[in-house]
Amino acid sequence: MMKDFLNRDKFLKILENENFWDIIIIGGGATGIGIALDSSSRGYKTLLLEQSDFSKATSSRSTKLIHGGIRYLAQGNIKLVFEALRERGYLLKNAPHLVRKQKFIIPVFSWKMGIFYWTGLKLYEWLSGSLSFGKSKFLSKNEIIKIIPEINNHKLKGGILYYDGQFDDSRLAINLAQTCVQHGGILLNYFKVKNLIKKNKNKVSGVIACDIETKKEYSILSKIVINATGVFSDSILKMDNNLDSSLSIQPSQGTHIVLNKSFFSSKNAIVIPKTSDERILFCVPWYDHVLVGTTDTFLKKTVIDPIPLEEEIDFILQTFKKYFIFFPEKKDILSAFSGLRPLFISKDNKNKTKDISRNHKLIVSTSGLISIIGGKWTTYRKMAEDTVNKAIEIGKFNNKPSITKNLKIYGSNFFSYNNEYDLYWKKYGEDEWNIKKLIKKNPFLGNTLFSNKKSDYSSLCTEAEVIWMVRYEMARTIEDVLARRFRLLFLNAKKSIEIAPKIANLMAKELSRDKKWEKSQVNSFKKLAMKYYYS
Structure with a gap:
């Protein structure tokens, strides 16, 4: 059993003795670890390198939702919603210790909007097919007040209850890494890629990386290198001297605040479907607290530890006050955190970040470097499958099918819980x-x-x-x-x-x-x- 655990010293010894790999993945967030798991579970010799801790950046700072995305449904992105709802179902089945069904309520303040939400949620439910989390239903005003006593019931008509998923993002990342190790993969944190190795007509054939703890440098060869560094993808593309002229990575900041559950005691989450700037705001119970967010703010600079902006905090608090009887202030915030989303856009696209697609995109440089950009936590598995399929094509590997749809994630064997x-x-x-x-x-x-x-x-x-x-x-x-x-x-x-x-x-x-x-x-x-x- 001990062989399945994450052991940095053991992995370093393996790296010392094994210098050639089928696939090297740069980046230890949801996408990178997902790719490492898909690759190793197919039997390919796999190494992942992360410059800090696993899920350090974007992947630990989500809204803690495994969902199809009702917002994307409203935008007409049926394909993304359909894909995400399928992946949501696979995750519940494969990681029931971390992913669970969660009741969500959309309060209705006008019958016209109520019919609109009801229609959309029935479509949402239908798209999930046999992997549905439960049937949506309309609740009366009195039922909503009973379930969510803190809600501001002025002009409240009722509400719609539907089901989605909730999870712990960073702990899932750890368990995915452990599952990867079960299948022979090697993952190293605090291991920074400093450059790409190129041979044979300028083709990428490995990386030069440094162990941040020991300062020791390694030249590591591989058939394929995959750039899964999210908002930092441009830094690896620059090493390749092959930045795609038609695409740009647009970082979008999402901020959340955490409050004491006295401000929102319900075990049901609430969705504010249309804020003052036409976004969606979630209020979600999480580990005996309440998580409120998120924002979607254009940023020009990417940093590993983004700081919530004052205007974001003000926006969240003001929106919360419109829908609840309690008025939290900044002094009531127990924690506030921000994450950067890696969105890709055409360089001539002037869309606001909230309108930019959350679909993922694969870019293959002339050097053979594969970069995966965009996407979201819920669809990490499909993103990984698509990326490894492309690696098989570029690297001319013996084609082995992905098995992750039905692969149990480490930790999924657990007790029955009652309190x-x-x-x-x-x-x-x-x-x-x-x-x-x-x-x-x-x-x-x-x-x-x-x-x-x-x-x-x-x-x-x-x-x-x-x-x-x-x-x-x-x-x-x-x-x-x-x-x-x-x-x-x-x-x-x-x-x-x-x-x-x-x-x-x-x-x-x-x-x-x-x-x-x-x-x-x-x-x-x-x-x-x-x-x-x-x-």
């Missing part, structure tokens, strides 16, 4: 057993990270989980643990700062680091966390 405590552990799948074995062996590891014993998500976090994340999930920094393994930075930035020193101490012992490392880690994390912190 909040059990639900806390559900995200680990079968690794719950392994973490609890650590506690059984050393009961002190069962200590929670907070002395405060309030019954919320953070009060359940244990020392054993930190040890597990370092040993078997390749967590290398405090941020890796608190942002993408525990998710605490995204839920409550102040609390994450509070336990940063304890996390650093536990990690230092596991990684054989000194006090200087601990202090540096804590300082770096506090500086980062303050970007999420409004109180």
Whole structure:
């Protein structure tokens, strides 16, 4: 079983002895890891390199929805919605420990719009076919008030209930990486590609990469190199000296805020279908908190840690106040975070970001470099399948069909859950057993990270989980643990700062680091966390 875990030292040893690969993937977000899984599960020798942590950028900062996209349906993009609804169904089947059905409600304030939404959601339901999550239905005004007591019921006519999916994005990325390892793939975080290797008539034949931790440089050869770096794709295309003149990557920033569930206590999510700037805003229960977002803001510059803009925060708060009886202020925000979406557009396209297609696009350079751009979390599997199919064609591989439609994702074997405590552990799948074995062996590891014993998500976090994340999930920094393994930075930035020193101490012992490392880690994390912190 241990061979299935993420083990950086073990993977480095394999890299030292294996210099030639079928496929090298640059980028460890949803798209890159999905490609690595599709490739390795077909039997191709696969290596993935990520310059920071898995899902560090866009893939950890989603609205936590696995959905067809009712917004894209309104735009007439039936093909994308149909594809996403199919993929939604596959994900629920293959990763039930992280993906679940979620009830959504669209409040109706005019009968005309109610008929419009009802028609659209029936089409949405029909497009999902046998993979439907449930039937939509109309609810009366009194039913809506009972389900969502915080709603502003002035002029409320009723609402429409429909079903979509919810998930934990970063934890799914970790489990996809573990599934890739089960099939022989190798993944390395904190491994930066510095250049492309070209041979044989200027064809890409590998990469020059550096282990950020040791500063050691590697020349790694492969038949195919795939650029799956999302909003940073241009940096790899520039290495290839072959930027496509007709396409441009347009980064769009999506910002979310997290509030205490006292502002929105319902277990049902709510959809505000038409905001003042004609976007959609979601209000979604998530890990005992409420997540509100998102925005869609044009940006000229791509950064790995984007900061929410004041106008985005104001827009979300003002929109929330229009639909609910409580008026949260900036001081009530527990965490605010932004992610960049990698949209592709024609360079003569002047569309607003909200109108740009979320479809994915494959670009094959004359050098043979394959770049995958666009898309969304829900369709990561289909994007990966299409990309590997193209790699087979370009690399002239022995064609093997994709098996990921029915491939169970690591962690999908789990207990039956009946209460909040059990639900806390559900995200680990079968690794719950392994973490609890650590506690059984050393009961002190069962200590929670907070002395405060309030019954919320953070009060359940244990020392054993930190040890597990370092040993078997390749967590290398405090941020890796608190942002993408525990998710605490995204839920409550102040609390994450509070336990940063304890996390650093536990990690230092596991990684054989000194006090200087601990202090540096804590300082770096506090500086980062303050970007999420409004109180």
